[in-house]
Amino acid sequence: MFRILKKSLKTGVVTGRHPAAAPTVEAPTSEAQDKAKPFRSSLAFRAVDTGSCNACEMEMNALANPVYDIERFGIHIAASPRHADALVVTGPVTVNMERALKDVYKQTPDPKIVIALGDCAINCGMFKGSYAVTGPVDRHVPVDVRIPGCPPRPAEILKALSELRERKP
Amino acid sequence: MADAQTAMIQLKEAYGASIAEMTPINGTPRLRVKKDDVPQVAHFLHTHPSLRGALSLLWAVDHRPRESRYELCYLFTLAERKDWLLLCTDQPTDDRLFPSITPHIHAAKWYEREIRDMFGLIPKGHPDLRRLVRHEHWPKGTHPLKKDFPWNRVMGRQQGEHHFRQIEGEGVFEVPVGPIHAGIIEPGHFRFSVAGEPIMQLELHHFWTHRGVEKLFEQQELTAAVPLAERVSGDTTVGHGLAYCQAVESLLHLQVPRRGRYLRSLFLELERLHNHLGDVGAICNDTAYALPHAHCGRMKEQLMQLNDRLSGSRFLRGVNRVGGVAVDLTAVQLAEIVAELDRIEKDFSELESIIASNASLTDRLETTGILTERTAWDHAVVGVVGRASGLDQDLRRDRPFAAYDELQVKVVTYRYGDVRARMRVRMDEIHESMRLVREVRAKIPQGPVAVEPSSRPQAGEWALSAVEGWRGEILYLVMAGENGNIHRCKVRDPSFVNWPAIQWAVLGNIIPDFPLINKSFNLSYAGNDL
Structure with missing residues (x-):
């Protein structure tokens, strides 16, 4: 008990101890910002991997660690698409995952936003053209926000999400 | 013998x-x-x-x-x-x-x-001739690695359904899980047959993330395909990159300079460290013990940020190249790595004693998901999972690559094959990796870090290479084609052999323990599906 307490006190607060994100390459469009309006104070997202190499997943998991602590911005990771406001899709859409992606999109209640995370989701990256890849995410479902990078750093994901939900002056 | x-x-x-x-x-x-x-x-x-x-x-x-x-x-x-x-x-x-x-x-x-x-x-004479990589909706006669199959063919779709093995009887029911899971993980389908809580049978239906990696390799030049190898499984960037580079180097008869080999070992150990730390935390988290998860997540993040400072990539992407490494480290950077690891090791040791003294955690982990040595050997299981089941194997010792012929690796084995053994293998390997990094720093020679490839292999020549990644042995077979292109590249991630073994490890366990067992294996879907 005291050991745990000591450890926690010794460690202190680590939240926010990360290098600042590079300026976002692609600013969110005003349509996307309008769509994200209902989710300004709370956003539940569901991650869907449609064929990524799992680096994007690792960075999304990192968002939940104490350093980035995404929940402090009111962003939660939903366990089911039915509870989600946003879908975060990673990876090129493979032949095998195409149907699953469309199903998930249908199951997510409206209003919803779709975020394509990582280069593969945006333009298939290195896997472009392969027989097993059907195309980028926006070929199958409408994409509102694009966060490029291979993979994007957690700080960049955070920045893109906060710009999306920013209140306009 | x-x-x-x-x-x-x-x-x-x-x-x-x-x-x-x-x-x-x-x-x-x-x-x-x-x-x-x-x-x-x-x-x-x-x-x-x-x-x-x-x-x-x-x-x-x-x-x-x-x-x-x-x-x-x-x-x-x-x-x-x-x-x-x-x-x-x-x-x-x-x-x-x-x-x-x-x-x-x-x-x-x-x-x-x-x-x-x-x-x-x-x-x-194969007992199970169902499709594996190609799901049932792939048209008949599509065999992508045949040379007359175009790499960029647009795939049609046919009707078809995967048939799972069924167990019938009173009170037996099936639980389908996936391909999309509750956590942020990759897609895979699990079909449990249960009577009450205990699992009678688990069948995997994977290959959802099949991207045609091996065919894509065949479209590339030998010296240019490292980025693709690094994206076979993102968490094993260095392992796959290194295994690919080594195969090509033995095709081109390149001798990597000693400093380059030492740096390769260093990067491989850094990758092992951040993944093992993450896994220890995640195993604890799957028993709802959030404290170690938070601490491990924080330490893992420190290492990822260190990677970023060293190489410009949190996953150490681009550190390997054919002929050596692309990133040289200064003495100051090496000192920074060791200092950071010293801090983390002290930190982690304190956490280890907290974890070890938690009786309810031990109760959850012990005897859960036992993979016996016999089953592990039968399935030729590799890596952390194999070592936790008593298989004394580690390529760093058995088939030294990079600088491991000059570094003494102590192989960690446990005999019980349960979740706790797999966690303890990881914990011990964390200390061992840190020791290895310190040894690298002490022994690293001066000199060049890479050589330029000059020759071109004959078409039809091939080479095998093996690397002990953090998950286990990664094998690459690279065969040269005409004009310095790749004729065939067979990639074998450790996940491919360890996935079938998980079907045996879960038998008799209850479904709520499955996520825990799965996490203790922590296998890659992308590396398996290719």
Whole structure:
């Protein structure tokens, strides 16, 4: 008990101890910002991997660690698409995952936003053209926000999400 | 005990008539066997008490257009000295059947199904001929690794449904899970058959993230495909990149400078560290013990940020290149790494004692998800999972690569094969990796870090390479084609062999323990599906 307490006190607060994100390459469009309006104070997202190499997943998991602590911005990771406001899709859409992606999109209640995370989701990256890849995410479902990078750093994901939900002056 | 040479002599005595040719290839003895005799010879290699060869890799090559034949190769690792022995057999292009060795050797099961899907060759006598990589909606006759299949073909769709093995009886029901899971993980489908809570059967239905990696390799030049190798499985960026580079280097007869080899070991250990730290935390988190998860997540993040400072990538992408490494470290940076690791090790040791003193955690982990040594050996399980089940194997010691011939690696093994053993292997390996990094810093020589590739290999030459990534052995086979292109690249992530084993480890456990068992294996879907 005291050991745990000591450890926690010794460690202190680590939240926010990360290098600042590079300026976002692609600013969110005003349509996307309008769509994200209902989710300004709370956003539940569901991650869907449609064929990524799992680096994007690792960075999304990192968002939940104490350093980035995404929940402090009111962003939660939903366990089911039915509870989600946003879908975060990673990876090129493979032949095998195409149907699953469309199903998930249908199951997510409206209003919803779709975020394509990582280069593969945006333009298939290195896997472009392969027989097993059907195309980028926006070929199958409408994409509102694009966060490029291979993979994007957690700080960049955070920045893109906060710009999306920013209140306009 | 048996090394590869005595094994060859024994085989010659027993099966002299069926062995056509014996030649070493890059130091690996190779036997050319008549097609129909492969199962017997493989059975002998696998079961003979002085050989006990485990099937490490099984691959097929389509030699067209240069030669009109397929070739099947079986790579065995002999038990005692971990020597490699290769069986090869030719397959004429007009004959689709080849004899299956799965009835004798469990480990061949997925490989042969994979060959069937990718090449259209049918393993005769295989107990399970359902599709593996190609889901049922792929049109008939699509075998992507055949040379007459265009790499960028647009796939059609047909009707089809995967048939799972069914258990019937009163109170038996099926629980489907996936492909999209509750956590942020990759897609895969699990089908449980349960009576009440205990799992009677688990069947995997994977390959959702199949991106055609092996075919994409064939479109690339030998020296240019490192970025693709790094994206086979993102969490094993260095492991896959290194394994690919080593294969190409032995094709091009390149000698990587010593400093380059030391840096490769260093980067590989850094990758092992951040993944193992994450896994220890995640295993605790799956028992709802959030405190170690938070601490491990924080330490892992420190390491990822360190990676970023060293190489400009949190996953150490781009550190490996053909001929050496692309990133040299200064003495200041090496000192920074060691200082950071010293801090983390102290931090982690404190956490370890907190974890060890938690009785309810130990209760959850002990005897959960036991993979017996016998089952592990039968399936030729590798890496952390194998070492937790008592298989004393680690390529860093058994088949030294990078700078491991000059570094002493202490291999961690546990015998129980449960979740706790797998967690403890990781914890001990964290300390061992930190020690290795310190040893690298003490021993690293000055000099160049890379050499430029100059020659071009002959078409048809090939090389194997093996790297002990953080998950286990990564094997690459690279065969050169015309004009410095790749003719064939077989990638084997440790996940591919460890996934089938999980079906045995969960038997008798309750479904709520499955996520925990799965996490303790922590296998890659992307590396498995390719």
